[in-house]
Amino acid sequence: MTEITQLTPHLLWQFFNTLCSIPHPSGHEAAVRQWITDWAQERGLATVQDTVGNLIIRKAATPGMEQRQGVILQAHMDMVPQANADVNHDFTKDPIQPYIDGDWVRARGTTLGADNGIGLAGCLAVLADDKVQHGPLEVLLTIDEESGMTGAFGLEPGMLQGKILLNTDSEQDGDVYMGCAGGVDANITLPYLAESVPADHHAMRLTIKGLRGGHSGINIDEGRASANKLLAELLMDITEHPSIRLAEINGGSLRNAIAREASALLTLPADVKKVLSEQIALRQLQYQQEFQGVDDFITLELVPAELPHRVMNTDLQQKLSSALLACPHGVMEMSRDMDGAVQSSTNLGVISTEPEHIYVQCLIRSLNDAGRDRVANATAAVFRLAGAHCQFDGAYPGWQPDPQSNIMRLLLDTHKELFDVVPEVKVIHAGLECGLFKAIYPDWDMVSFGPTIQGAHSPDERVHIEAVSRFWQLLVRVLRHIPEDKAVSRQL
Structure with a gap:
């Protein structure tokens, strides 16, 4: 345990601390995937590993919310391995050493893995916290996002039933992303x-x-x-x-x-x-x-x-x-x-x-x-x-913005309700997996958001503590207000 486990939200930071202790650079996600699988199965959650190594975890809806639209929470399991020249660190064997530096969390001489470890920890915290209210829930954890998007490329049609995807791989509190660059x-x-x-x-x-x-x-x-x-x-x-x-x-x-x-x-x-x-x-x-x-x-x-x-x-x-x-x-x-x-x-x-x-x-x-x-x-x-x-x-491919997105409007309204600020809607000049997802699941309504992370992909990487708290509040509130699936309602 490290000092970051005392931060709030406790569950999210405890999961992130565990992730830091398990080496998981791109191409070496097996250990962290196995830990997550074992943890989920111990809680009675259904898990599926696809042919390329992505992990899908399913959790039933909160009682009374079964008619809500299905949501896919998404993060990637790998991190960028970068260390300062004077730091001897084997990313396939050595744990990341996080520490609190004022309002931020950093790592000692290496990348922190907040990209996308904070989003991943948030997904696991939702699965762990039965007080979080949600409809039918799937968590999609992909491999090798940073070095080739292998997991997103290999995702097959029909693996997921949800209609809304919440991508947690953005890095600016107060911004919401509805498009990204291809490459x-x-x-x-x-x-x-x-x-x-x-x-x-x-x-x-x-x-x-x-x-x-x-x-x-x-x-x-x-x-x-x-x-x-x-x-x-x-x-x-x-x-x-x-x-x-x-x-x-x-x-x-x-x-x-x-x-x-x-x-x-x-x-x-x-x-x-x-x-x-x-x-x-x-x-x-x-x-x-x-x-x-x-x-x-x-x-x-x-x-x-x-x-x-x-x-x-x-x-x-x-x-x-x-x-x-x-x-x-x-x-x-x-x-x-x-x-x-x-x-x-x-x-x-x-x-x-x-x-x-x-x-x-x-x-x-x-x-x-x-x-x-x-x-x-x-x-x-x-x-x-x-x-x-x-x-x-x-x-x-890139992810082309959808100005008619319902989940985007819900996220903007929820952010205003929580923090009295309407976030900026942006297109990120980075390779989110959403573009590839859209090619496989063209009907998904998608949005990306996350806490403030600076210096990603370098040993200067740091994540803002208060922004993580706001990210969690926004995620929990959005899940609570996902609307009903009209097709399911008609069937019932």
Whole structure:
């Protein structure tokens, strides 16, 4: 037990504390799914695991509410595994260490997993608390949302009977979401063409660190620096010195997180080190000024390293540097329909040097398929000019807003009744699973809401304590006021 279990609502925070103790990064949800299954079955709740690993839990209606429309509460079981460079944390084995920091809950040196652990804990708390009034209830817990939406892709028709879906994966108290961006992964490979290390060379490692990073959709319009894009600029500086050679480049770890760190292994003659150090110092000063107030702790570091056994040939070095610099990154287009909403964006998320090739991964997002495809084609064109192979995987649709949504109107009215504020209705520039659900269950009436979570997908992740309380109050009140299912009423 940790101090967060003393927070209110107690049941929700106790479940979240348990979730923190069970490792559950994307692709490793088996342990947390088994714990939830065992817990639900001990309470006499029906559970079903589908073919891809999603978990469905059913709870009968509160007596007297059997005629209400069926509701599906939905969350995903996985979390983004990100840790600070100085933190040794195995996300497949080590528990998250949450703690209270003023008005917030954080984790020690890692992502917290409030995305979507708070929503998941809220779903379990509804199942556990018999004082919560509701109609026929299903809880849908999906796998692998963060790294590929595998669970949502694999959900089959006919598995669920409810008509209303409450998605708990939004991250701003006081906002209600009725649409989201779709996306696609660009997976790029460039053959590693090697040469021997020149005889008079020494090795140096250039590292960019200290960046904020963040969610590649929600934070993409805030002007945060990308370590991968900054390193691309530095590599172009380096190519001006033909005696400096590039052996490897690595940056970022997730396609849906803005890269916080990146590094390049270089070889160079001893007499060039001073010139390179001076150039890096100038870039450091430039970045400190350029990103002041946005990314205040950008650090460039050049240190001796072990001499590699190969370097890239000069043609590859030039083409790779040019392609990374030209690669689209950030906001591509703003929405014409919703003021202040991002229409299309892309994130240069991962660069890694493998034995046979250099691998690059970008996540492209857009509110419509045309915008998504336009950015995807531009990305492919840049890298194909450099001789790379570009493959697109995991395309998923956006969730188009429904202005006639009944559940949206109920949520707005309930929020006003509880807190005397009408929430803002928004479209989120992130990949909620709702777009995929809508393709499988086109008649579902859907809405997404949640507490304030900042710094998602980074070790700066934190959740606002009071916002969690408001999220719970809103969830409970909405469930109580779900209207009757007219078709069921007529049958009775």
